[in-house]
Amino acid sequence: MSIAQDEPGAQFRLSMLLNDTRYRGYTFQAVALLALIAFMAYLGVNLVQNLAAAGLNISYQFLGEPAGYDINQRLVEYTSQSTHWRAAVVGVLNTLLVAFVGCFLATVIGVFVGILRLSKNWLIRQLTSVYVEIFRNVPVLIWILIVMQIFIVVLPQPRDFKGANASASMWFDAFAFTGRGFYTPKPIWMDGSWVVVAVFLASILGVFAFRQYAKTRLYRDGVMLERFWTSLGILFVPCLVVYFIMGQPIGLDYPALKGFNFKGGVYMRNSFIALTFALSIYTAAFIAENVRAGILAVSKGQTEAAASLGLRPNRIMNLVILPQALRVIIPPLISQYLNLTKNSSLAIAVGYMDLTGTLGGITLNQTGRAIETVLLLMLFYLTISLSISFIMNIYNNAVKLKER
């Protein structure tokens, strides 16, 4: 439109920057930008001056020095002689572990509760709304502490498993549930175990292929194949057959009480379980509300139309309502995932060594490099959060309404 107003040959004059509506906006934006840059530069210079005055120099050299402390949960090799950088990596992995498991559990619980909140059953509806209201309205730190406290007080400690008349015992001699965490058997991979794993992976692909085939048959011939039991069969039968043919190449390492603690098997620490569980049930309350909102956003006519076609209620939910509701659910779900990830930095309350515990806790303390570690910490959380947003946005683009 501005082109239409242009008189041919009109000269650009400096005063037009203020007087001409075409340029005035840009002028003000440029002035605002310059002011912002000047302000930030002032803050930056001030920061550097004050740091110099306080005798603090920014240096990341400490990252290469030995950390000197031990970390209980290590997903990668780490000893007290490893560097501070390595300790930070251990922390990042621990954070990611909690974030991943937490988001998964929160989604499962949240979707389940969200659907139940719309149940026709009065009791279920009230129970789930009590759950949502209680968990949404109490700070998550309190929940973490409550879960940890219950964990420690209710469950038996390893010493209770000792002696002739022990007050606690293991489940099937394979699982131990103690106040210090859960112990489960650990698979031992022997020669030839890769064949079984390969068959298992192939079976998973097989299940998908079968489901695709069943769908084609349904659409083409109108024949509904039995899917659940067949899928289960495809998943497990070939594996078991190969497992015995190969001479049982996968063994189990059972946990056993030795000295102060159980040894062997997989050890899930109380701090990990308490933190993950508390974060999941807390975030699930929010997700439940998102799910409920998403379902209510699908017009009732859809349900009625599906019902008039003869679909059963659970099929209506799976085939008609949820796919449409997902478009409303996903965007707020992303921010819940981000919340959960960031809330995991409360881990130190239960002694879980996440990134804030290692880099932002012990390393910060032992080296006294507060500014450096906090900056690094912010950078890590920013990266993790943006990655989660990125991945979830890809998914969101896949499910959102395709406008043609």
Add this chain to the structure above:
Amino acid sequence: MKNSLILGAMTVAGLAAGVATAGTLEDVQARGKLNCGVTTGLVGFAAPDANGEWQGFDVAVCRAVAAAVLGDASAVEFVPTTGKTRFTALASGEIDMLARNTTWTFSRDVDLKFEFTGVNYYDGQGFMVPADLGVTSAKELDGATVCIQTGTTTELNLADFFRTNNISYEPVPIETNSEAQPLYLEGACDVYTTDASGLAATRAAFENPGDHVVLPEIISKEPLGPLVRHGDNEWGDIVRWTLNALITAEELGVTSANMSDMMAGTNNPEINRLLGTEGTLGAMLGLDADWAAKALAVSGNYGEIFETNIGENTPIGLSRGLNAQWKNGGLIYSPPFR
């Protein structure tokens, strides 16, 4: 994103900005209150009593300094700090001094830019276990779960101890002493480790202290003392010599009971100099002549403070040991008042 980074750094720097301003002494006098960093609660060293008044061995040092500088032992704002927050609080100027059983180490003194003004308790790291565990030596702790306060020298000592003895352990990091207690008592940890004095104080607060034993091994040297920021030597001198005054008073036999008699003048010139009836020591510090007398009037000399807060007749029941006067075979020794 960049903005938030800079703003975040700004906040940190803003905290640090108050450091190199005017002298701390003038600040404290202008404020009329001493900001003293203490623990969040360790009975005997620093904990509020039933009336909400802070009491303890470290608290007494704060009060003595407040009395020397402001003439009022109650003009102290006690700032509870955790092992993690204490150094930031001091470096940022939030507190004027830190009396929080803090170990004097090279890197804290040199790299973190603090000034330790002396040692008021010679300590060492020990282990506490439930008696029914039947453990008699720390070397039998292979595979044990150990609760440690994070952000302290203890977690470094612990890693070194287990590594040199080639035994394994499972560390459980805890933020404060009060959070560690339930974990230890419920059996989520087999062992609780911190400075031996801290263990004694913690055990005293248990329902059945007799069910827990402190193992004989002391695995580190932990000289604990008050500290101030680098760069303000006048303020450092005041805190250093207030502590020395408490120690010297015990050595010279000046107690809260006989102090008023001695104020009238004695034939021991060092006592006279200490109490300000002779010489100009107070003026050299920029304080009143009777600064040390005011500090001593609060809760007596070093020995009296020790006995009332953590001595053998208290629930904590620590013997003087290394913390006896040098004349009695201990390490407590003050330079002369001259």
